[in-house]
Amino acid sequence: MEPKTPGYLVRELPPLGIHDVHVRTLAGAISIGAELPQWLEQDMTETSYNYPLETGYESYGKVLAVGEAVQTVKPGDRVVSFYGHQDQAVVPESKVIPVPAHVSPREALLLILSCDAAKGVRKLTLTPDARVLVSGMGTIGLLTVHYLRHYVNVRQIDIIEPLASRAELARQLGAHIVTPDSDTYDAAIECSGRQAAFAELQSAVRPHGAICVLSDGNLESLTLTPAFHAKELQIIASSDGWSYHMHADWLFSNDRHATLPALFEQETSFSELANCFAALMASTDLPIKVFVDYEQTS
Known part of the structure; x- marks a missing residue:
């Protein structure tokens, strides 16, 4: 497959091991911020590209079979996993997260990035009366606002977002659109x-405050300004200690999934x-996320 030319590969599945789960994909997602820079060879975190380049990491499916040692899921269960754009996969039991029947595929597919946002928010150890500013209302930004509001119960969440449609989604989640002061x-x-x-x-964070970086550095280099040193700020990255399974227990309970924004705009x-990828690569008007229906034939 040539660079920047999306297509399909046919491969045999590996045999089912005793700790494995065989999943048929029902739905998936295109992560605009992560996948398009790779396809366009513009990802600043990549030093080289090896083809064929496989993408995707958000998959929702139905369990077809399980290995004899698998205990957490059974055939017929719905799960989220991490194998990307494949119609079927054999994955370790540790990499499948059960999805309750009341959770839709779109809601389930937000689990992975919602958990990634939550890890960073949790490491800030905020209280409800904290004043928090969030930049960028793409998928991660909106899920960050959602977690700040529904887990930490932060009352003052302000955002920086130039696109009115995305800022409106954040406002619906309880954030305020502002021009921040120093x-x-x-x-x-x-x-x-x-x-x-x-x-x-x-500039906006008070002296000795903290900035959590959830963007992955694949678009532009992020550098420290004089304000960072003058105010002795702290930089925090996303952390471990909060697993996808733990996050699923929180996200899929008490109707918190119902408060998630409508991120799948296409x-x-x-x-x-493959045609969708090609169109996205040529477009300047990009959706937040793309929902991929594996049961639809065209």
């Missing part, structure tokens, strides 16, 4: 991947996935 916030969370926003966060089918 030294106003106890903490900030960088989700934009843009240096200009990162610099604004450093839909395609598995049979049209």
